[in-house]
Amino acid sequence: MTSDPIDVERVRRDFPILSRRIGPAELVYLDSANTAHKPAVVIEAEAQHYRCHNANVARAMHTLGAEATAAFEGARGRVAAFVGARPEEIVFTKNATEALNLAAHSLGAGLGPGDQVVVSLAEHHSNIVPWQMACQRSGAELRWFDLTEEGRLDLERAAAEDLINPRTKIVAVTWVSNVTGAVSPLAQIAAQARAVGARLVVDGSQGVPHRPCDVAELGADLLAFTGHKLAGPTGIGVLWGRSELLEAMPPFLGGGEMIEVVRMEGSTYARPPHRFEAGTPPIAQAVGLGAAVEYLSAWGMDAIARHEADITAYALDRLAELPEVRLLGPADPADRGGAIAFGLADLHPHDVMQVLDSYGVAVRGGHHCARPLHRRFQMGASVRVSSYLYTTRGEIDRLIEALIATLEFFRVRPGRK
Amino acid sequence: MGLESLYQEIILDHYRAKHHAGLRQPYSVEVTHVNPSCGDELVLRLALAGDRVEDLSYLAEGCSISQASTSVMSDLVIGRRLDEAVGLHDGFQAMLEGQGRVELDEEVYGDAVAFSGVAQFPARVKCAMLGWAAFRDAVWRASPGGTDD
Numbered sequence: 001m002t003s004d005p006i007d008v009e010r011v012r013r014d015f016p017i018l019s020r021r022i023g024p025a026e027l028v029y030l031d032s033a034n035t036a037h038k039p040a041v042v043i044e045a046e047a048q049h050y051r052c053h054n055a056n057v058a059r060a061m062h063t064l065g066a067e068a069t070a071a072f073e074g075a076r077g078r079v080a081a082f083v084g085a086r087p088e089e090i091v092f093t094k095n096a097t098e099a100l101n102l103a104a105h106s107l108g109a110g111l112g113p114g115d116q117v118v119v120s121l122a123e124h125h126s127n128i129v130p131w132q133m134a135c136q137r138s139g140a141e142l143r144w145f146d147l148t149e150e151g152r153l154d155l156e157r158a159a160a161e162d163l164i165n166p167r168t169k170i171v172a173v174t175w176v177s178n179v180t181g182a183v184s185p186l187a188q189i190a191a192q193a194r195a196v197g198a199r200l201v202v203d204g205s206q207g208v209p210h211r212p213c214d215v216a217e218l219g220a221d222l223l224a225f226t227g228h229k230l231a232g233p234t235g236i237g238v239l240w241g242r243s244e245l246l247e248a249m250p251p252f253l254g255g256g257e258m259i260e261v262v263r264m265e266g267s268t269y270a271r272p273p274h275r276f277e278a279g280t281p282p283i284a285q286a287v288g289l290g291a292a293v294e295y296l297s298a299w300g301m302d303a304i305a306r307h308e309a310d311i312t313a314y315a316l317d318r319l320a321e322l323p324e325v326r327l328l329g330p331a332d333p334a335d336r337g338g339a340i341a342f343g344l345a346d347l348h349p350h351d352v353m354q355v356l357d358s359y360g361v362a363v364r365g366g367h368h369c370a371r372p373l374h375r376r377f378q379m380g381a382s383v384r385v386s387s388y389l390y391t392t393r394g395e396i397d398r399l400i401e402a403l404i405a406t407l408e409f410f411r412v413r414p415g416r417k
Numbered sequence: 418m419g420l421e422s423l424y425q426e427i428i429l430d431h432y433r434a435k436h437h438a439g440l441r442q443p444y445s446v447e448v449t450h451v452n453p454s455c456g457d458e459l460v461l462r463l464a465l466a467g468d469r470v471e472d473l474s475y476l477a478e479g480c481s482i483s484q485a486s487t488s489v490m491s492d493l494v495i496g497r498r499l500d501e502a503v504g505l506h507d508g509f510q511a512m513l514e515g516q517g518r519v520e521l522d523e524e525v526y527g528d529a530v531a532f533s534g535v536a537q538f539p540a541r542v543k544c545a546m547l548g549w550a551a552f553r554d555a556v557w558r559a560s561p562g563g564t565d566d
Binding site for chain 1: 419420423424429454455456457458478479480481482484538541544
């Protein structure tokens with residue numbers, strides 16, 4: 001099913017914050033890979049829940065409790081439908097980081113000396129550090145995919161190094177890089193993992209918000225993503241897992257509502273997903289996330305993906321006009337997400353970000369929680385622009401103008417001053 | 418708050434031509450400091466002669482604010498008595514954290530006065546403090562009871 005192209009001007013009217021000004025300038029928000037903006041329907045859904053249905057879930061037996069539980073579990077159903085999963089396969093966490101820590105802790109509980117865990121140099125710190133910790137606890141060895149010069153997983157080198165082998169128990173890689181934008185060849189990696197009996201954990205933080213996702217096709221055993229990059233609230237993330245795998249995994253956090261029977265001598269645990277949701281969950285945030293996935297689905301994820309591919313290709317073209325830009329990642333828009341990271345002359349990304357901000361252009365300057373990736377390319381940090389369904393070509397033009405002004409401000413190019 | 422108040426000419430001058438940059442021998446203590454949010458790194462060496470700063474050398478990777486601030490600091494502390502130099506650190510930090518309410522004495526601070534604009538950009542205070550914090554740490558490690566590891 002193919003949706004109609006999205007009408008970006010209509011989209012923009014749904015996002016109240018996009019009418020903000022930064023000083024005298026209209027906001028150009030190119031930091032959606034960091035966090036996305038929220039449409040009014042999401043803001044309203046969360047507020048409406050607090051206004052009319054607020055109660056704790058599962059344990060409150062009164063009318064409001066039943067309404068809150070129905071809203072929370074209804075949101076689980078919406079999120080499940082959004083990724084082609086069953087509701088009981090959707091675990092709510094506080095963010096993608098917690099989802100990955102859950103995976104590393106619970107799936108990692110089966111690791112031992114001699115086992116290997118494979119990640120990649122392209123990972124966000126949240127898909128490196130939890131696995132380092134799991135390896136420290138278990139005595140397993142952490143290995144990783146290197147990257148090609150254009151920032152894609154180096155599959156040839158991995159094959160030469162026998163990276164995925166019978167000792168590999170877990171492979172944890174990103175779907176779409178939050179720095180280079182490179183899309184990982186998940187089908188190929190999934191086949192390699194399956195062939196040696198390893199589990200595939202996918203960090204979908206930059207994938208699920210931007211492209212159609214069907215967990216049956218993705219090839220992952222566990223998939224982590226976060227609400228706030230998906231036009232939803234902060235404070236809620238998701239771990240999807242195959243039912244039989246979740247059933248076999250031990251709990252992560254202990255506490256209320258994740259148990260079956262508690263005795264002082266020991267406890268038995270609830271079935272998934274509640275086994276992994278100790279304590280009061282992010283209820284209103286789940287409701288907001290449910291509204292967000294409905295909102296995105298109404299435009300159509302395929303249409304959103306096409307819009308972003310258009311913006312990304314346009315941005316790559318326009319950035320190529322500036323000889324001072326050194327791209328960190330593929331220049332070819334194929335198999336690429338919307339994050340575009342680059343260096344500008346020898347200017348520090350903080351300085352670039354600061355001048356862009358004075359023109360109302362919001363980008364991220366730093367290592368984007370991917371220090372090993374930057375070191376791989378002999379860079380300490382980079383400037384990153386990232387788009388979403390509300391990004392326009394006009395905003396990319398504003399970015400280019402502001403980058404030229406930055407070059408003039410720091411006298412890389414002759415200009416004013 | 419305009420860009421020019423942040424990036425004053427003096428700052429850009431120091432950024433383009435850093436004073437006392439590079440790592441030198443001999444030294445009493447070496448420290449490495451990072452700004453975890455941006456990955457900036459600074460290796461700083463302090464050479465002491467009695468209660469004086471004999472030399473301060475550094476290898477730095479970072480933004481114009483952090484580079485220029487480290488350069489200005491090196492001018493201020495080299496040759497100075499240690500307790501005076503630490504006092505300058507404290508005053509500079511108080512100014513940066515003062516949100517514009519704390520002014521530096523230009524007679525004492527010289528070029529460092531140019532960083533007053535940074536106090537209006539809270540996200541950049543850490544940049545301006547990177548070199549100074551490394552210096553303060555080096556002094557602490559070099560002092561009796563400090564650990565030099």
